Amino acid sequence: RNRTLDRCRQQPFDSTLEKPQFPGASADFVDQLDFIQPNVISGIPVYRVMDRQGNIINPSQDPQLSKETVLNFYQKMTLLNTMDRILYESQRQGRISFYMTNYGEEGTHIGSAAALDPNDIVFGQYREAGVLMYRGFPLDLFMAQCYANADDLGKGRQMPVHYGSKDLNFVTISSPLATQIPQAAGAAYALKRENMNRAVICYFGEGAASEGDAHAGFNFSATLECPLIFFCRNNGYAISTPTNEQYRGDGIAARGPGYGMLSIRVDGNDVFAVYNATKEARRRAVAENQPFLIEAMTYRIGHHSTSDDSSAYRSVDEVNYWDKQDHPISRLRHYMTTRGWWSEDDERSWRKQSRKTVMEAFERAEKRLKPNVELMFTDVYQEMTPGLNKQRESMWRHVQQYKEHYPLDLYDK
């Protein structure tokens, strides 16, 4: 499991050689003054397996997954889409406080999740619900978190879409952006020492990649030789900020080589391209103990969140193009229908069934009580502290005295 690259080692200094002896770089001398041109016009190419219509371009790249697997991909992507529609709507109706949809990025979630081992640890940002869904997180628990009800594994403490699952190795989402990136490097380092064939994947958007934590995470993972996949969802926008206001270089993939990291850019709306790249990155990351950077190009079809109206900064035509002409779900559907694996009847009955199961989970979640208010005070530390205990008692005394002003009936006792 050793790195083959040896450039980190210092050579003994020898000024008789006409090669640079600087410890900081291994390079030749040059006597022409030339600035290296950043390649922004024709940048790193986009790897894809299917064309926009879902036809395989180069048959050697078709991962030739089983019908069962491909159907599962399709059903997970569409179930996610259905859940998104229902929960987005529920926020507009005031039933949940907030929501973020995943429209257009379903391919990045399912393709990458399918390429991992279930024991691989996932660090996400907030737009990766499909990864959790692929791993088997039940609708009831998605809903419970969004409703912050008593079934929420997170005990109602966070805003909607801040999911987490220990069983599924999906680290709980936090709102600050890019903080997960150096954490992923640390986790990967710990897994490397454990030597149990586990990797880490770390998702983030092209906006979060501007944070200092991203630079920190990339640099640490490369220097400390961590088995880690960095997966950047470049979806064109960070809320209202388009990519040409986020960076001036060739996206995020071009930064990888600057850190000494193997990098690739893929068509994020091509679930097979995402799958192939992630699979190979995972295999090599663990075998060679080095990080990989995958930049999945895609498009955020939905608004940033329920607090955003993207018509303020982009045209409906632009959004429609991606929805109608280059969508991960449509492309995979075409792949399936071409092979006779999915019919109009299948589509109709699946849509009906998935909507029904989502609605049922939704109705159950809505009826459920909120967690016991005691849970406001636990898990600050592993143990309850005397100070917090006093505050807890004080809170209950107050609420008892002024009970008509507190919505106690909504909470579990």
Place this chain on the structure above:
Amino acid sequence: MRPTQKMNLFQSVTSALDNTLASDPTAVIFGEDVAFGGVFRCTVGLRDKYGKDRVFNTPLCEQGIVGFGIGAAVAGATAIAEIQFADYIYPAFDQIVNEAAKYRYRSGNLFDCGNLTIRAPWGCVGHGSLYHSQSPEAFFAHCPGIKVVIPRSPVQAKGLLLACIADQNPCIFFEPKILYRAAVEQVPVEPYTIPLSQAEILQEGSDVTLVAWGTQIHVMREVANMAQEKLGVSCELIDLQTILPWDTETVCKSVVKTGRLLISHEAPITGGFAAEISSTVQEECFLNLEAPISRVCGYDTPFPHIFEPFYIPDKWKCFEAIKKMINY
């Protein structure tokens, strides 16, 4: 009688880290320059003894060091991160406050980084000036979910550091750099812990309660002697040791007895941790107070270079404060 060895403060830290690496195969130590032994020699010999995968340099990036440490802890390793000077901890503030402190709570106890300990040299050193003298404990005292611990001596340092490492919550351990070589004690060679969140009464007294931590304890010890000799005043000296969560019970019990409280720290007075102690004590012990609570702290300036002798809360300032309290 457990075997001891003469150690200064940095050696007592090395001893604690050595014990940890020996007994916990998941333990790793990392930060800037820790591989060769560290700029204060706290990690001397550990890389050779335990291997380069366990004691290693990171790139120069505090937010990375702490973020990396959090992730390693989340994945089950005992992660001991070194920040080269407490003055440089601020790039990691977001990772500490928004991530480490909140990991367990926000995940409903699914995940935590309790195995993370952050160590940093702390406090004035005679010539450190703005960026090699700071005592940032007050910034972190305001952050539920982490623990903040400051030892006064080698014996305390080893026991408290081992307690932080064992503690299942993320801990920040500030090491008074001026004591690294100057403080020497017989320190037990085997591991031991000193409880967190328990203040220690170093000397009992009846007239004034003195509260401090770290280097300032030694100043206060002298002040207590001066008060006894020159004023016939009996001081009760308390080392707070853990800033967060702090031992309100010991301090309040003492003030109920003495009626007077002097708190002293190098950090600037406004918003310094003495303000929190003062506020709580006046709530709990109002009717017992014979005089207003006194705080003798750094001025509200950045830590100066050439003016350090005038800046620090020295024994004369503390002595004068006691006189005022007695004569109130």
